[in-house]
Amino acid sequence: MTLAAAMLAVTVAFPANGAKLPYVDKCYMIGAVGRGVTNLTVQGRSVDIYRTGAWATMVDLSEGTNTVDIVAGETATNLTVFVASRPVPNPFAPRPPEKKYEKLEYAADAPAPRRAAGGTSGMVVWLDPGHGGTDTGALSPHGYPEKDANLRVAREVRRALEEKGYTVRMTRDSDATLDLHERPRKAHEEKADAFVSIHHNAPGVASDPRRTRYSAVYAWNPLGEALAGAISQRMEETLEGDIPSKGVLHANFAVTRSPEIPSCLVEVDFLTAPQGEEDCWNHLRRRAIGRAIADGIDDHLRAGLADI
Ligand SMILES: [Zn+2]
Incomplete structure (x- = not known):
């Protein structure tokens, strides 16, 4: 009893015995696994335990009653977890209004990229580490927040750009909460030459977070697509054989809707995959991605x- 209680204490992220969970498209249980745990079974089937720095696991749960057995050496603990049934969609429900996106109110009308006469030293690049402060962004299986991973990569990008002679500014260089629509404002006021937002991804509810990993660069207009294409190509060369690339994708994000500054948003990798999380802790890989x-x-x- 004492041993079982001690073991449960280290598996705090698991639902409590008898917990009732809402239905999600695929039912996952994400938990930190204690070091003493040698075997984990759900409905009698053994599941993987990922050892990623600390240990974690993600397992499938089904609708209805699930039995989870956690085995630590000689001791087994049994949990019962209930998952609610899939909600039946109502075909007569009104469709939500389509989202309309407008050009940033402070952005100029005509695309007019500025080219500095003084070469790279006259050019200003704005980097935007996504999220921050109370907005953590995605969370890794161990609770490592995306906001930190984004800032670390952005600092590597800044270092590499400064070595090339660029002036680099950041929307944040600390754990600050920023308004999404205010992020590009100073870049506009300064007529920056490029604006690049840096993020780490998380899958939608229909995708398996254990296996979903790729890099992608999002842009809104042809000006942004050209910048995104150049970044995507370099990322593919660096991450080749590591994670797949989806190349350049179209997205109407607040930070990519600048008509006059080449803007894009880089999704470096998926922080939600166990291996993705482990790779994010690798500073050599982070430096290579930044470069x-x-x-x-x-x-x-x-x-x-x-062209000049
Ligand atoms: Zn993000």
Whole structure:
């Protein structure tokens, strides 16, 4: 009894015995697994325990009653967890109004990218580490917040760009809460040459967080797509054989809707996959990704310089 109680104490992220969970498209239980746990079974089937720095697991749960057996050496603890039934969609429910996106109110009308006469030293790149403060962004299986992973990558991008002679500014360089629509404002006021938002991804409820991993760069208009394409190409070269790339995707995000500044949003990787989380802790990989993003920005802005 004492041993079982001690073991449960280290598996705090698991639902309590008898817990009633809401239905999600695929029912996962995400929990920290104590070091003494040697075997975990759900409905009699053994499931993987990921050892990613600390230990964690994600297991499938089904609608209705689930039995989970946690075995630590000689001691077994049995949990019963209930998952609510899938809600029946109402075909007569009114459709939610379509979201309308407007150009940023402080952005100019005509696309007019600025090309600095002084080469890279006259150019200003704004980096936007996503989320921050009370907005954590996605969480890894161990609760590592996306806001921190984004800031660490952004600092690597800044370092690499400054080595190339660019002036780099950041929407935040600390754990600050920022308004989404205010993020590009100063970049506009300063007529920046590029604006790049940096994020780590999380899958939708229909995708398996254990297996979903890819990089992607999102842009809104042709100006942003050119920048996104250059970054995506460098990222693919760096991450080749590691995680797949979805290339450049179209997205109407608040931070990519600038008509006059090449803007894009980089989703570096998925923090929600156990291996994705472990890779985010690898500072050499982080530095390589930061350099790849900086190289892509540099490729794009230098191509513009050649046009003058
Ligand atoms: Zn994000």
